[in-house]
Every structure is written in structure tokens, then in C-alpha cells.
Amino acid sequence: MRKLAREVKIMFQGKKAIVIGERDGVPGPAIAQCLSAAGAEIVYTTTECFV
């Protein structure tokens, strides 16, 4: 658990994240939830749809 916390800090903590999800893949809000939990600040989210 301690190792995980250290990795989180290195990769996403304090980063401004631009999220581009996809309706048939992983939607934007789901990605944003993950990144927020890892310490990133979400500055833009969209979910693209190709039909």
C-alpha cells in the first residue's frame, strides 16, 4: 500500500489532466474519477462518439 501511494504521487499528483474518453471504450467521467482518486486535477473532460 505504501508503494502504491508513492507511485501515485510520482505520476499524477498535482497534474492538470485533459481527459478524452470514448462512448464505446472508457467514457470521460470514468477516467476522470480514476485520475482524481490518483491526485490529478481534471481541467477538461469529453466523451467522443463515433457513429
Add this chain to the structure above:
Amino acid sequence: MDAEAQAGIKKIVESQDSKDNFIVVLGASDLDGAEISAETVTLGDPSFAGPLAGVSLGLPVYHILEPDVRRCIPEDVYNESVGIMAMVVDPQEVGERFKTIREKVAKNNPS
């Protein structure tokens, strides 16, 4: 990537003094499409149709299904939000493709 998204991303990045702290995270299940989106936010719109045509933002780009990204997210949150897609798409292949993209970007944008 549609023109609206390109315009939104360009506006946000250009409104900041530095783009050092930005990252882009994609979620497309079609990896060829994800590579085009990655190219758009790093080297510029390859179709030369949107606001990012000729604009090289050089942002580090990741895919939410990469094993290295997954390791950085609390497991319960990841499983609830993304988990099922990790069974549909091969995370190892995603990781290799995006690592190559980041290396290509680093080569084109030496800092």
C-alpha cells in the same frame, strides 16, 4: 478528435504560462483511433482540419488501460470505473503502443 474538443484543449493549454504540468489521458477502445487522438494532442491534427492543425502541443499522453497507469490508481476505483474494458482490450499492447508514442513525442519536443 472533433473540432470542438481540439478547440477546448488548445484554449486550456494556451491559457497557462507553462504546459509542463499537463497530461492527456485517452479511453478509446479502438487503438488505431486512440493513436490518431494521441498524435493530435502531441504533434498536431494529422487531418489538418481542426484547430490543432499545425499546433504541436507536445503533451505527454497516456491511455487509461496502460498497465503503468492502472498501477497508479486505487484498485477499487479502477475496477469500478474501468475494469471491464481491461478485459476487452489487451493492456500490454496498449502500453507498448503508447510508450512508443511518448518516445516519438520526446524526440520531436526535446526539452
